[in-house]
Amino acid sequence: MIQPEERIRAAQAAVIVSNLILGAGILTLPRSALENTHTPDAWIAVLLAGALALLGGCGIALLSRRYPGQTVYEFAGRIVGRAPGFVLSVLIVAYFLATAAFQVRSMSEVSSFFLLEGTPTWVITAIFLWVGLYLTVGGIGPIARLFEIILPATVAFLALLSVLSLRIFEPDRIRPVLGEGIAPVLRGLKATSLAYSGSEIMLILTAYMRSPKQAVKAVAAGILVPIAIYVPIVFIAVGALSVEGTLSRTWPTIDLIRSFEIGGLIFERFESLLLITWILQIFSSFTIAYYAASLGVSRLLGGRSARLCLYALLPVVYLLIRAPRNIRDVFGFGDVIGECYIWMFGALPWALLILSVCKEKWNAKGQPSS
Amino acid sequence: MRRASLLLRAAIALLGVLSSAGCWSSGEIETQSVYIGMAMDKSKSDETEAALDRKGGSYPKRDAIASTIQIVAVQTATGASPKQAGGEKKQSFRNLTLTGDSVLEILREASLRLDRPLIGHHLKVIVIGDRLARDASMGQLLDFFLTDNDIRMSSLVFVSNGHASEVMESGVKEEVPAFHLWGLAKNRYRNIKILPSRSLATVNGFVQAGDNFLLQNVIAAKGEMKLAGAGVFDGRSGKLRGFLNEEEVQSWVWLTGRGEGGVLKIDDERTRQVLAYEIETMSSRTKASVSKDGDISFDVRVESRGRLAENWTSSIRQSDSASIKKAERMFEEAVSNGIGSLLRKLQRDYGIDAAEFGNQLRIQHPKTWNKVKNDWNDRFRQASIRCRVQITIADSGAKADPAPNAP
Known part of the structure; x- marks a missing residue:
């Protein structure tokens, strides 16, 4: 059971969901959204994918709140039986571990390319991991409070950057709207859905909520924030760099900010602002995913100290971080995680939800007296 | 015992604080050559380089591009500022011309001639001579600039009907041609004969899409420069096809x-x-x-x-x-x-x-x-x-x- 002082408010749950969703993807989303659409309508695909993520997120929240005080690691077994539940829990742990590793790896790639040329990757990675460990050892309370500080800063910075980027925005580049119909938009749905992975954390968070009834509201709010950030970024990036121009950039969002200079403001160049924000977001995505994974391991091992697991998993995560050999592998790694997200947390929670409801009904019928 | 462990902890914390304030790969600005402009021409021989070549300073390459790199003079802490009292006014920039076939190799070859390494964070303008622009596609010529991590996509691209390297020369003391050209492009509210700015980002969009496009033409004579019309680029080949006048x-x-x-x-x-x-x-x-x-x-x-x-x-x-x-x-x-x-x-x-x-x-x-x-x-x-x-x-x-x- 969860200790009472570790309860979080619904708003905090929403903030955590937003923070997990906003991560490595911000810098590459304009390109990945265009890769399958190839039309200026990529932003519509991002919007629709957000709606799908809302749907998936609601499934997760509805499922989790049926088991107050329990995380997915406990209630999975109660729905599908002990052994399948165990397997599912292992998969979820692996998923969170991979997410945590992917985030840090993306961060180290970008940092060593744009910011810290010459600093060994292990230094960048190790410091990041240690600070993350320091936070997660404190438990969900400190995590939630830190995220509450990070998110408003992110939203404010990204909004500022979007407004500034409008100076190189050309409306003609995002026209025509739906010139080739809805088909290209639908083709882009899958790739853009990956950018919304994160609501699955509610499978664990709901257990910590003071009022689990608000889980649906929390997850919806948590997804709306990334929608409000992603759609303008893709819209403006395509309008500034053009469809083909965006497709030709590895980190289009950074290039968007590097495409203009502004005199008269305190800064002329704003990419450092973007990178700071982005690294904070990666930090939050990493810490919460890592925390979720460690929690899972401790539950799988029969309730061993979660703290011990946090320390023990650090080398595992480090190995995962260093596993991709080059940037193509890193992006491939991200795609695999996205694929898992769609299968494990897009459809499965709804299936589990239906199963759980049926089971209850059936039980109620079988034992009308209880 | 407790005291000793407290002391140890404090020492570790202090060490951590001290080291986190540093930067692993820092480089002071005085130790770098900041280049702000780059002119590329179809190979034309540069006297200094030819003299070095004669003494054996050459390497296997096609002499395809003559690249003139403009470096700003750094004001050192010892006070050798461009405006020194009494003495002759120092030129506030330095041009270096190198020939080669790869832009990156040319830039790195500069490290054999400059003690301070070149850094591209502040590259403002790229000027391409018309003969080179007719021969090589814009996509090829700009490829390095679009790949490098230092160079920003806000750098402006120009074409020059003549020798691009002449644009990088100045008859006016203390004036830096690259900054001058950067400023000229901002005068659109004053003169209608200036195209909307063609940054690397814009040009990359044209090149990737295979669109035809115009680049502002800049010409130079007697140490002064002027924006004069535009070069017309064919989107299929990415090459210069002709000019439009003012x-x-x-x-x-x-x-x-x-x-x-x-x-x-x-x-x-x-x-x-x-x-x-x-x-x-x-x-x-x-x-x-x-x-x-x-x-x-x-x-x-x-x-x-x-x-x-x-x-x-x-x-x-x-x-x-x-x-x-x-x-x-x-x-x-x-x-x-x-x-x-x-x-x-x-x-x-x-x-x-x-x-x-x-x-x-x-x-x-x-x-x-x-x-x-x-x-x-x-x-x-x-x-x-x-x-x-x-x-x-x-x-x-x-x-x-x-x-x-x-x-």
Whole structure:
């Protein structure tokens, strides 16, 4: 059971969901959204994918709140039986571990390319991991409070950057709207859905909520924030760099900010602002995913100290971080995680939800007296 | 015992704090060569380099590109600033010319001649000579700049009808040509003969999409530079095909409605005296139409508001609305004629749609565009383009023009 002082408010749950969703993807989303659409309508695909993520997120929240005080690691077994539940829990742990590793790896790639040329990757990675460990050892309370500080800063910075980027925005580049119909938009749905992975954390968070009834509201709010950030970024990036121009950039969002200079403001160049924000977001995505994974391991091992697991998993995560050999592998790694997200947390929670409801009904019928 | 462990912890914390304030791969600005401009020409021999070559300082390469790198002089802490009291004023920049076939190799070859390594964070302008631009595609020439991590996509790209390296020279002391050129591109609110800025980001968009495009032309003579028209680039090959003169660029800006300010001067029909119109706002709308048998035509409507800013004639009176109408008509004709001769050049001489008509067709008739985009330049030759210009003289500035006394 969860200790009472570790309860979080619904708003905090929403903030955590937003923070997990906003991560490595911000810098590459304009390109990945265009890769399958190839039309200026990529932003519509991002919007629709957000709606799908809302749907998936609601499934997760509805499922989790049926088991107050329990995380997915406990209630999975109660729905599908002990052994399948165990397997599912292992998969979820692996998923969170991979997410945590992917985030840090993306961060180290970008940092060593744009910011810290010459600093060994292990230094960048190790410091990041240690600070993350320091936070997660404190438990969900400190995590939630830190995220509450990070998110408003992110939203404010990204909004500022979007407004500034409008100076190189050309409306003609995002026209025509739906010139080739809805088909290209639908083709882009899958790739853009990956950018919304994160609501699955509610499978664990709901257990910590003071009022689990608000889980649906929390997850919806948590997804709306990334929608409000992603759609303008893709819209403006395509309008500034053009469809083909965006497709030709590895980190289009950074290039968007590097495409203009502004005199008269305190800064002329704003990419450092973007990178700071982005690294904070990666930090939050990493810490919460890592925390979720460690929690899972401790539950799988029969309730061993979660703290011990946090320390023990650090080398595992480090190995995962260093596993991709080059940037193509890193992006491939991200795609695999996205694929898992769609299968494990897009459809499965709804299936589990239906199963759980049926089971209850059936039980109620079988034992009308209880 | 407890005390010792406390001390140990404090020491570790202090060490951590100290080391986190440092930067692993820091480099002081004084120890770097900051290059701010780069001119690329078809190989022309540089005296210094030729002399070094004769002494054996060469490496296997094709002499394809002569690249002139402009480095800003660093003010060192010891006070050797460009403005030293008494002494001769120091040049505030240094040019280095190297020949080679790979831009990156050329830049790294510079490390054999410069003690301070080159860094590209502040590259402002890239100027490409016309002979090189006719030979190599823009995609190839700019490839390195678009791959490098230091160089920002806000760097501006120019073409030069002549030797690009001459643009990087200056006859005026203390003036840095690269900054000068960067500043010139910002004068669009003053002069209509300047194209919207062509940053690496913009040019990359054109090159990747295979669109035709214009680059501002900059020429140099006697240590001074001037923006003079534009180079026309063929989207298929990415190579320079020819130039538009200043008048034609002016008409291009009118046609696309991209002007931010500037002047339109004409001679009055009757008196042959100067009349000048100052542009306040400008806009243009293009309507693309496709007929049943597939003929493509465009209707352009250019609108502008501004003021009559200089009037040498007695035949146009600001207070008389009939004569203002007459002035408006004369300005409209001048713009239409200019646009007409620009379109003749683009359609007949070059056969290149460098005025974004294809883009309008893509937006308004996406299905037709997909059919014709592969041979768009040929279709563009045959497209009929009509243009209507409407100029409104909204005011005539501070000068009042008293109506003649009633008899």
